[in-house]
Amino acid sequence: MKSESIHKYRAFPAVDLPDRKWPDQTITSAPVWASVDLRDGNQALPVPMSIEEKLEFFQLLCRIGFKQIEIGFPSAADTEFNFCRHLIENDLIPDDVTIQLLVQTREHLIRRSFEAIKGAKRVIVHIYNSTSPLQRRVTFGNASREEIKQLAVDGAKLVKELAPLIPETEIMLQYSPESFSDTELDFALECCNAVIDVWQPSPEHKMIINLPDTVQWTTPNIHADMIEWMGRNLKRRDSVLVSLHTHNDRGTGTAATELGLMAGADRVEGTLFGNGERTGNLDIANVALNMNSHGIETGLDFSDLPEIRAVYERVTRMSIPERYPYAGELVFTAFSGSHQDAIKKGLDLRKKELEEDADTPWAVPYLTIDPQDIGRSYEAIIRINSQSGKGGVAYVLDREHGFDLPKTMHPTVGMLVYALADELGRELTPDEIREVFFDKFVNLDEPLALRDYELDHHAGNKGEVACHADISINGELKKISGLGNGPINAFVHALEQVDLKTFTLTDYRSHAVRGGSDADSAAYIQLKSLDDQTLVWGCGVDPSIEMAGLKALVSAANLLAAAKS
Ligand code: KIV
Ligand code: ZN
Numbered sequence: 001m002k003s004e005s006i007h008k009y010r011a012f013p014a015v016d017l018p019d020r021k022w023p024d025q026t027i028t029s030a031p032v033w034a035s036v037d038l039r040d041g042n043q044a045l046p047v048p049m050s051i052e053e054k055l056e057f058f059q060l061l062c063r064i065g066f067k068q069i070e071i072g073f074p075s076a077a078d079t080e081f082n083f084c085r086h087l088i089e090n091d092l093i094p095d096d097v098t099i100q101l102l103v104q105t106r107e108h109l110i111r112r113s114f115e116a117i118k119g120a121k122r123v124i125v126h127i128y129n130s131t132s133p134l135q136r137r138v139t140f141g142n143a144s145r146e147e148i149k150q151l152a153v154d155g156a157k158l159v160k161e162l163a164p165l166i167p168e169t170e171i172m173l174q175y176s177p178e179s180f181s182d183t184e185l186d187f188a189l190e191c192c193n194a195v196i197d198v199w200q201p202s203p204e205h206k207m208i209i210n211l212p213d214t215v216q217w218t219t220p221n222i223h224a225d226m227i228e229w230m231g232r233n234l235k236r237r238d239s240v241l242v243s244l245h246t247h248n249d250r251g252t253g254t255a256a257t258e259l260g261l262m263a264g265a266d267r268v269e270g271t272l273f274g275n276g277e278r279t280g281n282l283d284i285a286n287v288a289l290n291m292n293s294h295g296i297e298t299g300l301d302f303s304d305l306p307e308i309r310a311v312y313e314r315v316t317r318m319s320i321p322e323r324y325p326y327a328g329e330l331v332f333t334a335f336s337g338s339h340q341d342a343i344k345k346g347l348d349l350r351k352k353e354l355e356e357d358a359d360t361p362w363a364v365p366y367l368t369i370d371p372q373d374i375g376r377s378y379e380a381i382i383r384i385n386s387q388s389g390k391g392g393v394a395y396v397l398d399r400e401h402g403f404d405l406p407k408t409m410h411p412t413v414g415m416l417v418y419a420l421a422d423e424l425g426r427e428l429t430p431d432e433i434r435e436v437f438f439d440k441f442v443n444l445d446e447p448l449a450l451r452d453y454e455l456d457h458h459a460g461n462k463g464e465v466a467c468h469a470d471i472s473i474n475g476e477l478k479k480i481s482g483l484g485n486g487p488i489n490a491f492v493h494a495l496e497q498v499d500l501k502t503f504t505l506t507d508y509r510s511h512a513v514r515g516g517s518d519a520d521s522a523a524y525i526q527l528k529s530l531d532d533q534t535l536v537w538g539c540g541v542d543p544s545i546e547m548a549g550l551k552a553l554v555s556a557a558n559l560l561a562a563a564k565s
Contacts, residue, residue: 012218015185015225022224022263030291030298032241032267033284034068034124035061038083039102041275042072045316051083053315058087060311061272062094065300068124070100070269074116075109084116093120100124100174105155114162122170124208125163127155131191132179145187152177152191156198173199174208176245181213185229193235201239208241208267209234213256216249224259231264243267246282248274253282254325258290272312273320273327289326293369302326305374332371332381335427337389339366340382344391347378384433386422390414397437400430402514406507406524409441409537416440442539444555447474448500453550455487467491469550473500488525488549495557503527503560505553506535510545521545523552527560536560 037057042048049057054072061069071087072080084101087093099120103113105127117123129151130136136143152175163171175195177188192209201207211230213223223246231242244260244267246253257268270282285305288298302308309327313319322330334340346364353360362370371381378399382392390410397403397413405413417436421428428436451470459466460483467490468481482494488508495501507526512519523540536559540551 017225022228025262034269035066036070036269037271039070039072041271044277073102075112088119098122102126105129105151110158124172126174128176128178130179131177132183135179149191153194156195176210179214180211196235210243213246220252220256220259223256224263227260228263241266245269248279254286257282286325340389340392344395385427386418393417401434443551444558450554521548523548525552525556527556
């Protein structure tokens with residue numbers, strides 16, 4: 001913003017609460033959760049959900065575990081009214097779920113809402129009127145505090161009068177001083193206490209006082225002060241559930257909710273992935289998963305987040321950004337080399353630690369939770385571009401293709417892979433990474449190629465083996481033979497017979513290729529050049545472990561020849 005614009009704005013007043021308690025609190029249990037996806041979320045959609053889409057979303061919310069679901073604003077539009085009737089008449093509300101409806105504190109709208117809920121077992125009737133000085137002045141044309149409070153009282157009285165007329169329905173009252181976030185605290189309290197006086201809740205029959213952060217005008221600590229102050233001053237506190245309803249104008253919906261819980265709130269309203277007016281409502285999945293990450297049960301099941309996201313995106317036609325907490329495509333992905341190395345080490349160590357203690361707490365660098373706990377796979381964790389590290393390439397070859405490369409081979413393979421990523425200027429797929437690896441290290445047969453071989457286990461002393469091989473060198477065929485304490489050693493001696501041994505063998509590993517379709521074996525051989533000590537690794541892949549070893553040796557010999565040329 002340009003400095004000439006700054007004069008338009010003012011600091012937000014602090015709350016006079018020097019003995020505030022919330023900064024010393026920690027969150028140790030989950031609040032009552034209430035979804036407002038089908039109301040606050042839906043009313044903010046460019047294309048609101050159809051009845052069928054709302055029903056699908058409602059059923060999704062039930063599966064996740066929400067027990068309180070605001071299903072809409074039945075007095076506002078026919079679709080809303082019809083959706084409410086559809087749920088009730090078709091007995092689609094699970095016994096342990098309470099539907100909630102929103103209505104302004106206006107008589108005809110409250111009466112219409114009561115028509116909508118006939119036949120329901122349990123309903124939260126949520127009445128609201130806006131209370132802030134800004135709304136009183138602008139929207140209500142300079143209405144007085146008394147007039148605004150009276151709206152709330154009249155609404156509460158009417159609900160109290162209508163409730164007994166549908167005795168089969170258990171009604172709970174919820175009151176929101178809308179725009180609480182910029183209402184004078186003493187006035188918000190006056191309105192809430194006036195409604196409490198009408199409704200007379202008891203610890204057995206509680207009511208809900210919802211304190212909306214309708215527009216976030218200030219920082220989460222002030223919101224927490226406001227919640228603590230209200231909690232201290234509300235009448236019949238033991239008979240009231242204090243509820244949070246944060247929006248996200250300053251990008252702090254989650255922080256405001258978490259601090260609000262520390263300030264004593266009992267209940268949280270929000271939506272999946274923060275859908276809602278403007279920058280949206282609180283993302284309930286975010287807060288619930290944050291709690292899970294501290295070992296707190298929430299009663300909400302986000303273990304298949306990709307599926308939840310898919311339904312959400314389809315029915316709301318909204319999309320989730322790649323870096324969005326928990327649900328975004330890239331949130332468990334590391335491109336940077338140092339992060340990849342740390343994650344790989346963390347996952348490897350965890351595997352070992354779990355063998356000793358199945359209850360080892362999650363502790364992997366850069367990953368606040370185990371992606372698998374919310375239905376994400378490890379495959380996407382490490383992705384490779386030119387910024388990636390050697391550990392990342394090795395990780396992808398291992399996890400995606402079953403090749404467990406020796407550690408000292410990682411830098412060379414990594415370098416060639418990033419060189420390609422750099423040249424292409426983009427991320428490489430796991431298949432492209434395998435291609436580079438095969439191209440540069442596996443079964444190389446130029447200038448030296450092993451055409452065929454035969455082993456004779458009776459040719460020498462006990463434990464010795466003779467290798468008779470058909471090779472070609474620069475296209476010229478040769479028959480060679482050698483004796484050794486194993487096939488590779490015998491083949492090396494055979495090469496020596498024809499002056500092709502310019503190296504010593506310094507390392508050898510082999511393993512079955514995990515997940516390989518044709519049950520291949522992989523062997524890795526490191527050679528050191530006799531003259532200048534150059535070290536190279538080569539790899540052989542073959543259904544026969546013996547042949548894989550010989551091919552690894554030939555690959556390494558060819559790489560050594562290339563390094564010298
Ligand atoms: O944000 C808000 O203030 C609301 C109220 C109606 C609860 O959605
Ligand atoms: Zn809202």
